[in-house]
Amino acid sequence: MHLPDGFLSPQISLPAWAVAVPFWAWGARRHFGREAAESLPVMGSLTALAFVIQTILIPVPGGTSTHLTGVTLLAILYGPLAAMVCEGLVLLIQALFFGAGGVTVLGVNALAMGLLGPLAGWLAWKLLRGLSEKAALFAAGWLSMQVSTLAVVGALALQHWLDPLYFPVAPAVTLVAMGVPSLTVAGVVEGLYAVFALSLVRKANFRGVEA
Amino acid sequence: MRLHSLVVAGRFAVAAVAVAAGTASAHEILHEVQRGKAVAVRVYESDGDPVAGTTFEIFSPAEPAKPWQTGRTDRAGWLAFVPEVPGTWRVRVIEPTGHGLDVGVEVAPPAPAEKAAGASPPAAASAPVSSAAFILRPLLGLAAIGVVFAALFLAWRKKGPPTRP
Numbered sequence: 001m002h003l004p005d006g007f008l009s010p011q012i013s014l015p016a017w018a019v020a021v022p023f024w025a026w027g028a029r030r031h032f033g034r035e036a037a038e039s040l041p042v043m044g045s046l047t048a049l050a051f052v053i054q055t056i057l058i059p060v061p062g063g064t065s066t067h068l069t070g071v072t073l074l075a076i077l078y079g080p081l082a083a084m085v086c087e088g089l090v091l092l093i094q095a096l097f098f099g100a101g102g103v104t105v106l107g108v109n110a111l112a113m114g115l116l117g118p119l120a121g122w123l124a125w126k127l128l129r130g131l132s133e134k135a136a137l138f139a140a141g142w143l144s145m146q147v148s149t150l151a152v153v154g155a156l157a158l159q160h161w162l163d164p165l166y167f168p169v170a171p172a173v174t175l176v177a178m179g180v181p182s183l184t185v186a187g188v189v190e191g192l193y194a195v196f197a198l199s200l201v202r203k204a205n206f207r208g209v210e211a
Numbered sequence: 212m213r214l215h216s217l218v219v220a221g222r223f224a225v226a227a228v229a230v231a232a233g234t235a236s237a238h239e240i241l242h243e244v245q246r247g248k249a250v251a252v253r254v255y256e257s258d259g260d261p262v263a264g265t266t267f268e269i270f271s272p273a274e275p276a277k278p279w280q281t282g283r284t285d286r287a288g289w290l291a292f293v294p295e296v297p298g299t300w301r302v303r304v305i306e307p308t309g310h311g312l313d314v315g316v317e318v319a320p321p322a323p324a325e326k327a328a329g330a331s332p333p334a335a336a337s338a339p340v341s342s343a344a345f346i347l348r349p350l351l352g353l354a355a356i357g358v359v360f361a362a363l364f365l366a367w368r369k370k371g372p373p374t375r376p
Contacts, residue, residue: 001308001309002309004311006313007305007313035372037363037364037367040363040364040367044357044361047356047360052349055257055352057257066308089359090356093355097352098257100257152309153309165276167309169266169307174307174309177307
């Protein structure tokens with residue numbers, strides 16, 4: 001799901017940066033100020049955990065692989081903007097030091113995996129937690145993965161339509177290649193991770209955790 | 212009469228040879244083998260698994276807007292091309308999932324002796340990532356995240372809680 005440099009043209013990557021930067025600034029101001037000092041250790045731990053689980057590749061039939069994002073829990077505990085900032089940091093480190101995802105496309109990757117997906121998960125959590133907390137957590141993780149995947153597919157499809165030289169794969173092929181693993185494997189594991197990780201965080205009774 | 216027959220037969224023979232030669236040159240595919248001319252690139256996941264059977268495109272520095280070569284990686288994740296000019300050759304490996312690679316491979320100009328022998332420009336070799344690096348690199352990332360959050364936490368602790376008006 002980490003788009004590398006060269007797959008998207010400046011027509012997409014530059015506007016995505018322009019949209020992402022204000023969200024990063026807003027999120028940093030809101031969730032990383034002095035009043036948030038108590039929650040920084042837990043936020044940092046969950047960000048580190050998200051970084052680790054994004055490096056674990058889950059093989060799927062067809063010779064490719066998928067992975068989790070792990071930031072839905074940050075959105076549930078601290079809000080979607082906090083998830084956007086933390087995922088932005090994860091993506092920046094991955095792009096600079098590991099070649100996983102690109103710097104020019106960081107805005108697209110961050111909006112897809114850091115904002116749109118976690119925002120959908122957070123909304124699902126808010127809507128469903130009254131019915132069943134565990135089901136709401138699972139749905140949040142699963143939905144977050146689907147929305148992130150759809151956002152990346154949308155960006156690649158738009159690029160194919162604008163200039164296929166950047167991304168020559170047809171949108172229908174991309175949708176199937178990304179959508180099927182996301183629906184059947186990554187989304188399910190992401191949902192289970194959200195349930196499991198929140199129960200651990202609560203058992204640990206960390207300071208600065210409110211959800 | 213006999214001489215005439217021989218001349219006619221000779222003309223037929225010449226024509227047959229000419230047609231046969233022409234036909235052969237039109238249909239026969241020949242080959243030559245030259246070792247050490249190609250640049251080979253292996254593509255693999257961060258866990259070491261090869262990126263097999265995946266579409267790749269190669270762009271020459273002389274014509275960067277049009278693929279010089281397209282194909283699929285082999286089952287060990289290798290692709291190869293024969294550079295005709297020195298410079299940065301762009302190699303793109305494109306998975307339909309949006310994962311992939313877009314890198315420049317430096318091809319140096321051939322040395323004079325190699326040029327005289329018709330050798331292609333050599334490419335700089337790069338070492339594969341070792342198995343230890345697979346473990347150390349995530350630790351480096353974790354350390355970077357830890358440093359960012361720890362620095363922020365300590366800075367805010369030092370300044371104390373925000374003063375409410």
